[in-house]
Amino acid sequence: MSGETGMPPTDFAFTSGNKKLAKAAVAKYPKGRQASAVMPLLFLAQRQSGGWLPTAAMEHVAGILDMPPIRVYEVATFYSMYNLGPVGKHHVQVCTNLSCWLMGSDEVADSCRKTLGVDFGETTEDGLFTLSEVECLGACVNAPMMQIGDDYFEDLDVTATEGILNVLKGGGTPKPGPQGAREGCEPAGGLTTLTEKPEAQGERSGEA
Amino acid sequence: MTERVLLKNTANPDFHRIDACLAAEGYQGLTKALRKFSPEEIIQLVTDSKLRGRGGAGFATGLKWSFVPKETERPKYLCCNADEGEPGTFKDREIIEKDPHILIEGMAIAAYALGVETGYIYVRGEFDFGARRLEEAIREAYREGYLGKNIRASGFNFDLHVFRGAGAYICGEETALIESIEGKRGQPRLKPPFPAIEGLYGCPTVVNNVETLACIPHILLRGADWFKGIGPEDSPGTKLYCLSGHVRNPGVYELPMGIALRHLVEKHGGGTHSGKKIKAVIPGGVSAPMLPESDLDIDMDFASLAAAGTMLGSGGVIVMDETTCIVRVAMRTIGFFHHESCGKCTPCRDGLYWASKLLKRLEAGKGKKGDVEELERLCGNIFGNTFCPLGDGAAMALRAAIKHFRDEFVYHVEKGKCMVS
Numbered sequence: 001m002s003g004e005t006g007m008p009p010t011d012f013a014f015t016s017g018n019k020k021l022a023k024a025a026v027a028k029y030p031k032g033r034q035a036s037a038v039m040p041l042l043f044l045a046q047r048q049s050g051g052w053l054p055t056a057a058m059e060h061v062a063g064i065l066d067m068p069p070i071r072v073y074e075v076a077t078f079y080s081m082y083n084l085g086p087v088g089k090h091h092v093q094v095c096t097n098l099s100c101w102l103m104g105s106d107e108v109a110d111s112c113r114k115t116l117g118v119d120f121g122e123t124t125e126d127g128l129f130t131l132s133e134v135e136c137l138g139a140c141v142n143a144p145m146m147q148i149g150d151d152y153f154e155d156l157d158v159t160a161t162e163g164i165l166n167v168l169k170g171g172g173t174p175k176p177g178p179q180g181a182r183e184g185c186e187p188a189g190g191l192t193t194l195t196e197k198p199e200a201q202g203e204r205s206g207e208a
Numbered sequence: 209m210t211e212r213v214l215l216k217n218t219a220n221p222d223f224h225r226i227d228a229c230l231a232a233e234g235y236q237g238l239t240k241a242l243r244k245f246s247p248e249e250i251i252q253l254v255t256d257s258k259l260r261g262r263g264g265a266g267f268a269t270g271l272k273w274s275f276v277p278k279e280t281e282r283p284k285y286l287c288c289n290a291d292e293g294e295p296g297t298f299k300d301r302e303i304i305e306k307d308p309h310i311l312i313e314g315m316a317i318a319a320y321a322l323g324v325e326t327g328y329i330y331v332r333g334e335f336d337f338g339a340r341r342l343e344e345a346i347r348e349a350y351r352e353g354y355l356g357k358n359i360r361a362s363g364f365n366f367d368l369h370v371f372r373g374a375g376a377y378i379c380g381e382e383t384a385l386i387e388s389i390e391g392k393r394g395q396p397r398l399k400p401p402f403p404a405i406e407g408l409y410g411c412p413t414v415v416n417n418v419e420t421l422a423c424i425p426h427i428l429l430r431g432a433d434w435f436k437g438i439g440p441e442d443s444p445g446t447k448l449y450c451l452s453g454h455v456r457n458p459g460v461y462e463l464p465m466g467i468a469l470r471h472l473v474e475k476h477g478g479g480t481h482s483g484k485k486i487k488a489v490i491p492g493g494v495s496a497p498m499l500p501e502s503d504l505d506i507d508m509d510f511a512s513l514a515a516a517g518t519m520l521g522s523g524g525v526i527v528m529d530e531t532t533c534i535v536r537v538a539m540r541t542i543g544f545f546h547h548e549s550c551g552k553c554t555p556c557r558d559g560l561y562w563a564s565k566l567l568k569r570l571e572a573g574k575g576k577k578g579d580v581e582e583l584e585r586l587c588g589n590i591f592g593n594t595f596c597p598l599g600d601g602a603a604m605a606l607r608a609a610i611k612h613f614r615d616e617f618v619y620h621v622e623k624g625k626c627m628v629s
């Protein structure tokens with residue numbers, strides 16, 4: 001895996017801001033248990049390195065926490081939110097698990113492929129987008145959905161998906177959360193059956 | 209009629225702020241606990257309420273708390289399981305984002321009862337918004353003196369931190385969660401010793417789900433008898449059910465434990481979004497074996513679902529209408545478990561690899577004679593032979609799909625295509 005220069009960076013050190021955050025993270029755990037901060041520190045390192053973890057960054061974290069580097073590599077390779085190679089500026093992650101698939105994640109995925117011109121696991125040539133398939137993100141109530149960066153985009157259809165990606169292409173910031181006017185997952189074409197009001201006993205609070 | 213308990217305040221968009229909480233009943237359960245109850249009395253109260261864990265296994269909360277040694281030199285820990293990874297589940301997110309203080313209050317009461325001075329909330333990594341909400345709420349609680357040193361002048365100290373996961377479903381399993389907080393790969397530990405004896409950093413530790421802990425302040429304020437008065441006798445209380453899939457009104461519904469599944473899906477969920485017939489329903493997240501439409505007249509509680517060979521699990525109810533290809537459902541579900549297998553034991557790691565491969569072949573219309581039997585044989589080799597329940601859950605889910613919809617699997621093999629779509 002290579003960075004912009006074609007070579008992975010060979011050295012890495014936290015910025016002074018991140019150094020402070022790292023210290024605060026370590027302070028959450030008892031004395032001698034600083035290894036507990038390895039995951040938050042890897043997140044910091046990943047953010048500072050533009051979305052992925054070069055070996056030098058993992059080694060820096062190992063040094064701060066007084067851990068053998070292998071223990072840090074083990075953690076970085078185990079958890080799916082650490083990227084071991086460069087990713088695009090926008091990491092588009094489409095959930096294709098059961099609830100999302102039932103509600104049309106195939107169409108969302110196809111629309112991403114078409115709009116971005118890449119498949120799952122690939123990055124666009126301009127380095128702007130990486131497209132990934134992910135497991136359930138706990139947002140099935142507004143399926144289908146995808147995550148871009150830290151934000152959830154929910155209640156997607158082909159039009160909404162294309163819209164979001166095109167806003168990002170143009171350098172804009174799309175509105176996260178549920179897209180479109182329909183409530184929850186009501187069919188856009190109107191109701192066809194069971195049109196009587198459901199008994200309003202319990203409370204649903206899924207749409208927000 | 210059903211009273212809202214856990215979602216009482218989630219419609220108020222400001223309720224994540226401590227001011228809004230304090231203007232209602234916020235932290236009154238904790239104040240009452242500290243003023244009027246001894247730690248032992250709280251454990252007794254929770255035991256009397258018959259509260260059972262909402263994380264999946266349904267273990268009695270009071271009993272779990274009673275296992276924690278009282279006289280010990282070692283520090284004790286409380287971990288809240290907010291990993292919410294079971295596909296089809298999105299209830300804990302509702303509490304974390306909209307009423308985070310009820311969770312903080314529940315944890316503080318539990319910590320007081322258990323003699324714990326440090327707690328961690330393990331939030332799945334992708335819940336960025338929820339984690340930030342929780343961190344903000346924790347800051348507010350410190351500021352108002354509901355966390356930190358000498359809480360409400362009682363002499364009780366409790367520090368609470370957010371720990372963010374990084375995308376591993378297995379970290380929802382309590383011992384894997386503990387390993388993860390220790391800064392390791394999230395692989396389950398052998399039990400016994402149970403976490404109550406040797407958990408985080410080798411110290412006594414209680415792991416409870418978000419929804420379980422959110423019940424505690426209400427039990428403190430209203431008493432065990434009130435709680436027992438809701439739902440069935442052996443697993444009382446309200447439950448957060450998550451409705452998703454082919455359902456007209458997806459959402460989180462707070463209803464009594466033991467509500468009939470058909471009523472939940474047809475009345476509250478409004479039936480299928482397409483108006484087509486229901487084919488099958490998964491009652492408790494994808495680990496819970498599916499039920500065909502004919503079996504929907506069943507009560508949503510631990511015992512009734514277990515008797516039907518499935519489970520309440522996380523309360524993630526996934527509805528599938530008659531256009532759904534069950535082979536594809538099985539393929540996607542087993543693909544998930546294979547991806548999330550932590551790799552520690554062979555039946556799960558390798559068994560799910562082969563099952564996933566076979567299902568992909570079947571789904572693509574390239575199945576061979578004997579494939580269905582081979583899948584069943586694999587399930588038999590996985591079930592009961594894995595280190596943690598992930599492998600068992602996968603095998604049970606696949607077995608149920610084949611049991612109820614065998615003709616669809618056979619059709620895929622014989623005709624090389626799907627029966628329904």
Ligand SMILES: Cc1cc2nc3c(=O)[nH]c(=O)nc-3n(C[C@H](O)[C@H](O)[C@H](O)COP(=O)(O)O)c2cc1C
Pocket residue numbers: 260261262263264265266267269272289290291292293294377378379380381382383415416417418420421596597598
């Ligand atoms: C593979 C696997 C995944 C699990 N995921 C979760 C989860 O996401 N959230 C949760 O609360 N419990 C989960 N559990 C259950 C926990 O191990 C544990 O039983 C639970 O957190 C205990 O809390 P409770 O007693 O309040 O239910 C999972 C268990 C297994 C085996």
Ligand code: SF4
Pocket residue numbers: 378396548549550551552553554556557594595596597598599600
């Ligand atoms: S059953 Fe699967 S997830 Fe559980 S320990 Fe074995 S390999 Fe890991």
